[in-house]
Amino acid sequence: MDFVSKMKELAKSDVKSIVLPEGNEERNLKAAQIITEEKLASVVLVGSRTEIEEKAKALGVNLSGITIEDPATSEKTKTYAEALYELRKSKGMTLETAEKVIQDPMYFGTMMVKLDDAQGMVSGAVHTTGDLLRPGLQIIKTAPGISVVSSFFIMLLKDDKYGAEGQMLFADCAVNPNPNKDELAAIAIATAESAKNLLKIDPKVAMLSFSSMGSAKHELVDKVVEATKIAKELRPDLAIDGELQLDAAIVESVGKQKAPTSAVAGKANVLVFPDLQAGNIGYKLVQRLAGAEAIGPICQGFAKPINDLSRGCSVEDIVNVVAITAVQAQNQ
Ligand SMILES: CC(C)(COP(=O)(O)OP(=O)(O)OC[C@H]1O[C@@H](n2cnc3c(N)ncnc32)[C@H](O)[C@@H]1OP(=O)(O)O)[C@@H](O)C(=O)NCCC(=O)NCCS
Ligand SMILES: CC(=O)OP(=O)(O)O
Numbered sequence: 001m002d003f004v005s006k007m008k009e010l011a012k013s014d015v016k017s018i019v020l021p022e023g024n025e026e027r028n029l030k031a032a033q034i035i036t037e038e039k040l041a042s043v044v045l046v047g048s049r050t051e052i053e054e055k056a057k058a059l060g061v062n063l064s065g066i067t068i069e070d071p072a073t074s075e076k077t078k079t080y081a082e083a084l085y086e087l088r089k090s091k092g093m094t095l096e097t098a099e100k101v102i103q104d105p106m107y108f109g110t111m112m113v114k115l116d117d118a119q120g121m122v123s124g125a126v127h128t129t130g131d132l133l134r135p136g137l138q139i140i141k142t143a144p145g146i147s148v149v150s151s152f153f154i155m156l157l158k159d160d161k162y163g164a165e166g167q168m169l170f171a172d173c174a175v176n177p178n179p180n181k182d183e184l185a186a187i188a189i190a191t192a193e194s195a196k197n198l199l200k201i202d203p204k205v206a207m208l209s210f211s212s213m214g215s216a217k218h219e220l221v222d223k224v225v226e227a228t229k230i231a232k233e234l235r236p237d238l239a240i241d242g243e244l245q246l247d248a249a250i251v252e253s254v255g256k257q258k259a260p261t262s263a264v265a266g267k268a269n270v271l272v273f274p275d276l277q278a279g280n281i282g283y284k285l286v287q288r289l290a291g292a293e294a295i296g297p298i299c300q301g302f303a304k305p306i307n308d309l310s311r312g313c314s315v316e317d318i319v320n321v322v323a324i325t326a327v328q329a330q331n332q
Contacts, residue, residue: 003156003167003199004295004320011040011326016119018322018329021109022126023047023068029061031318036065040319041326044069044118046105071108080111087139110135113304119329122321124309129174129297136299136306143303150187151175151297151308152194153283154324158291162250163269164201169194170271170286173279174297174308184227185234188272190300192238195270197331198298198324206249206268207231207242208278212258215245224274239263246271295320298328305329 001009018035022028023045029052032043042065045052049070056063071077084107085098093101101107106127112118123132133149142149152171160166171191176183188205195203209224210216221243228242241264248258248265255266273279287294295317297308305328307321 003154004323007198007320007323007327008038008040010330011323012038014330015039015042016326016329017042017044017117018325019044019046019069019109019112019118019121020318020322021046021105021121021123023105024051024055025126026055026059027125027313027315027318029056029059030315031322032066033061033063034315034319035322038319040323041120043067043322044109044112046071046109046112048072069108069112071103071105074108076112076117077102077108080108080115083111083115084139091138104135106131107135107139110139110306113306114139119332120305120307120322120325122307122309122318122325124307125311125313125318128311129308132306132308133175133299136302140302140304140306142301146186146190146301148179148183148186148190149175149299149301150179150183150190151299152191153294153296154199154298155283155286156293156295157286164199167199167201168269168271169199169203170273170279170283172273172276173283174276175299177276179227179275181223181226181230184223184272184274185230188227188231188240188270189235189238191270191272192235192240194298194300198327199269201269203238203270204264204267205231205238205240205270205272206244206264207240207272207274208246208249209243209274210245211243212245212248212265213243213262215258220274241265242272244268295324298324304332 018041150172151174157166192203224243247254249268252266259265
């Protein structure tokens with residue numbers, strides 16, 4: 001069974017409630033109907049009830065079995081505003097501001113997850129990644145013992161000779177613009193754990209650079225070398241190695257030539273990029289030029305699952321990320 005089918009089967013086995021805060025958007029509405037028909041999750045659309053109902057009618061989307069929460073009229077709005085105020089008052093938020101902010105479906109949806117009125121959230125077809133991350137960081141916060149929220153893409157490649165039979169995780173492609181060495185080490189460890197938990201593979205983590213094992217000297221390379229050292233010290237049980245160029249990481253013959261003693265070189269199935277410029281460009285290159293399916297960005301490190309989409313996503317992408325979010329919610 002392929003990865004997406006596995007996620008869907010798991011999601012169906014214990015149905016969770018997932019919020020779509022871009023409730024009046026066409027792809028979200030179409031996805032909501034598919035998710036409901038396939039029983040992948042119990043969908044909550046957040047937004048103006050009138051707009052959602054009118055748009056659904058125009059698109060021929062059947063809303064039965066789907067819950068709509070309108071922040072302007074919901075009986076939950078007051079409670080959520082008060083909870084937001086309590087969480088953010090030490091940062092200077094007033095109750096008046098909280099009452100305004102909670103009208104934003106992104107904040108309303110995030111608060112639904114925080115207060116267990118839903119188990120997960122997916123957005124990003126319209127909003128930017130920052131629009132999802134800010135309420136997430138302010139309200140959901142990090143899981144116990146985790147200091148850095150980051151993200152990964154599940155890359156399903158056309159050529160199964162790479163990664164784990166064509167499956168790879170790429171990180172961080174969406175959250176941390178310029179992680180320092182400690183943050184980069186944390187991203188590597190978190191992504192290795194995500195590879196084990198979601199893909200059920202034995203992670204082989206390559207810390208990517210433009211240098212392989214000292215072949216180039218530069219401060220940008222130093223960060224990757226130091227992050228690799230930190231990650232290995234923190235988790236000697238994990239196969240993490242670097243610094244490696246991309247070809248040394250994924251092509252067996254090049255790995256043997258450039259990093260002959262590495263247990264990861266040539267076999268990597270988790271690629272950790274040195275910064276967000278490289279990560280975001282890297283995943284889009286593989287998606288667009290190599291025709292890989294890119295699922296995500298899936299967030300890791302939040303106390304509860306909230307996930308992003310690319311604004312270029314399809315209806316199918318939304319359905320897939322909702323299934324994965326539901327599986328993450330089962331594992332909470
Ligand atoms: C993630 C991002 C939104 C955070 O921005 P920010 O300006 O630091 O946000 P805030 O200052 O409002 O931070 C909110 C809180 O989260 C914390 N925080 C920020 N990034 C964090 C991270 N990666 N992990 C954990 N906590 C984080 C902040 O310390 C702050 O805590 P506090 O309010 O309790 O003091 C920002 O880094 C960003 O825009 N990243 C790039 C997203 C993007 O454009 N991706 C490309 C397309 S996918
Ligand atoms: C993940 C990502 O790059 O999102 P967007 O394309 O919406 O900026």
